[in-house]
Amino acid sequence: MSSSSRILDPVFRSKIMSAAEAAALIPPGANVGMSGFTGAGYPKAVPLALAQRIEAAHGRGEPFRIGVWTGASTAPELDGALAKVDGLEMRLPYQSDPTCRKQINAGTMEYLDIHLSHVAQFVWFGFLGQLDVAVVEVAAILEDGRLVPTNSVGNNKTWLDQADKVILEVNSWANLDLEGMHDIYYGTRLPPYRMPVPLLAPGDRIGEPYYRCDPSKVVAVVETDAPDRNTAFTAPDETSRRIAGHILEFFSHEIRKGRLPAGLLPLQSGVGNVANAVMAGLEDGPFDNLAAYTEVLQDGMLQLVRSGKMTLASATAVSLSPEAAVTFNRDAAALKKNVVLRPQEISNHPEVIRRLGIIAMNGMIEADIYGNVNSTHINGSSIMNGIGGSGDFARNAYLSIFMTPSTAKGGSISCIVPMVCHVDHTEHDVQVIVTEQGLADLRGLSPKQRAKVVIENCAHPDYRPALSEYFRLALDRSPGRHTPHLLDEAFRFLPEWKARAAGGR
Template identity: 65%
Template sequence: MSAAEAAALIPAGANVGMSGFTGAGYPKALPQAIAAHAKAEHAAGRPYKLNVWTGASTAAECDGVLAEAGAIGQRLPFNTDPIARKAINAGEIDFIDMHLSHVAQHAWFGFLGHMHVAVVEVLGVTADGLLIPSTAVGNNKTWLEIADMVILEVNTKPPAKMEGMHDIYYGTAIPPRRVPISMTHADDRIGQPYLKVDLDKVVAVVETHKGDRDNVFAAPDANSNTIAASIIDFLSHEMKMGRLPQEMLPIQSGVGNVANAVLAGLLTGPFDNLLGFTEVLQDGMLDLLRSGKMARASATSISLSSAAYRDFEENIDFYRDRIILRPQEISNHPELVRRLGVIAMNSMIEADIYGNINSTHVMGSSMMNGIGGSGDFARNGFLSFFVTPSVAKNGQISCIVPMCSHVDHTEHDTQIIVTEQGLADLRGLSPKQRAKVIIERCAHPDFRPMLQDYVDRAMQQSAGLHTPHILTEALSWHQRFLDTGSMKIG
């Protein structure tokens, strides 16, 4: 069936579960056909919007074209597309920011409403009706199970030899029928290589031959390299002190240039036979696998630059034995993150002096991307790092502030904050002790005196001295930036 014919099967107002996680494994043809259909409906004076649920982010040819066509009414749980972001922050799309490990179970519980259509990319269909997953598993297992109708995009572009790389676990259940997940090592296989689908629900199959989006990563800059070096030095010290085992615990790394710099630092670091237990496998982790520094990696998605993807394609036999792709309800599962003792490293927008973290909102009200999986790993990990340069906007914004303008991770979930200025180990510290070490070690020198002045005056003026604040000033830094273009005074 053509993509246009398949798109016409999706009614206005439908809840549509689409494949896709961090720019990988998203449908390539249907979104563009849906966008064209929406424009035609709008031109005829008929409303047409869909509620789009995915694993995480997709790409311009999915979220972008749908948002540009005004075809998205509601979106969850994560987005990186600039057109969709603009519509979200203009109030045109209702965006639901969710922990990625929660999405599948909330759909199963019925918390999100009924799913009408699943649009899922696969590599192929076996003779006995099983589906070969693509470059991202995400929430596809759940979408295929709960949707009334299924539209498959069969993409012949990714390497066919990816077959067998996936591990789809079908042992999840709704309380009170849940049982422990029998995984004790990051590279355990606990499921099967294929997705199941009720063939009676499949209403269309669309053929495509197109790769995922090209992720462009800048070469690590001086700040990223400094942050990476601080983390590696800290891990070495923890191992020396006996708080980390000699074989190292599994690594989770968020997305972006700083995360890739940390992984690049591990290439020359003292640790061998590493394991990855993460949500998305990007260039840096592929480098670790190729070098032999990392033995195996578990994720839900492979999201690469064009150069790294060529290497993946050309050496698929090598990588197939070393990469396991799972549903995101498993890759991000709090039970497993805690049992395995994952070392979590995630980026942030800002931290406050007491260790609260804002990962999602610029100036408190504008959505950037979403919380993603950072909460799944931060709260449950053995060690939890949050990283950022100490300043943004050419030094006009301090990423260490008196009070976060939005909180995604509370002080209770934050163990270590790292900027290019240094590393603050917050374990076992009271709020006032945390403020001292964060200001001294993580704040930029241009803002350090202002932060210390705030704390000193808060100690004199605050109603309580457990977590001293001057409530009339706590968010004044953000307001000053909105008013003047700088958090600096004068």
């Protein structure tokens, strides 16, 4: 089926043009809201054409950079292409592109790393300035102008509402059976007129299956036919399987204690191979009738839906390996009974997360002995990707779990440290820390009690003596004994403390 046959409204059909012609409508200095969330549903053609235009302008000595706002990370055709031609002045709210990361850490690209639930409302509040252009991928334009979303929703509703000009990419690769999978909620209001979001269970539908867009704002419609470009997930390694095993054992323990129902509570899972390992463990585990209320549906969670272990998955995006993406697209008609895609202001809504009692599982870079978590920075000043939605879930979840291998860089770095070099999630929002070594349940523990549990259960044996030595000396020398620290020593953990512990000092 051609894209043209999917553009059924004659007003929109009259605005069909090439990607290059559409890109010419984006001026230097514009703030551009683009669709896309964890590599799903991003525009495939206009960003590449815009990158070529920017490169040509730079070749003539003309300045040309823009601000790009998205749902979360996108793909090489968007972030990578624009970054490589030095086309990004400001990027928000999340990225995972290596070229972007390099420029951000070099100080040549500005980056606003914010909670994903905050983005849409910040735009509505006017905190981020004017949104000049929206570039949004859709699967079809119906006769009455309603827009059928593709594999992600993210902030697209807000982009379409708030942008002065709108460019639509109609992607004929997306199965038209996606129609009906989405739940676009238009009930949010600005303070002081806000009303509760009327969502009581993960599968509730409180909106409509389509985007609305004022046709007078649409300046271009571009036809595409291309899948999302995501990389395949590697099979869970032994470390990931051990982390998953500790989490599943913890769930069983909580059921026995009467703190979780037999089918658990709705699950949220971050992205990556450890998260997929947990989902694989759930596939073989004793828990049935599972539900998810999360940001991203990945391969492991999709398999739970297919097998019947998970009856409902609510997310804002479907971010899959290439093989899983093909089968998801093919089977969209059957899957939309069990999958709901929402705007990220709803998928990550703090009050809804607390109401539903979410079990949140997110990755981290490092944790300290008192339970503070760094999920964004290397050595305190270099960004890796961003906080994403982990903070939305961690503070409001029924259970807040953070997980990581106990070491990095082939064992040369401990991921359990005396004091994290950057704090994304304070000890007040972290209930459980898990590594392949074990699980630390921090609920109800004072800082000194947490330190002992984290060191004993989560630290790698090679680093446990050094961490214990640091904690012992901090108890002796720290001027405050509530959260004992040696501030002149805390960030010199390696190699000084490892050698000190080995020498018995």
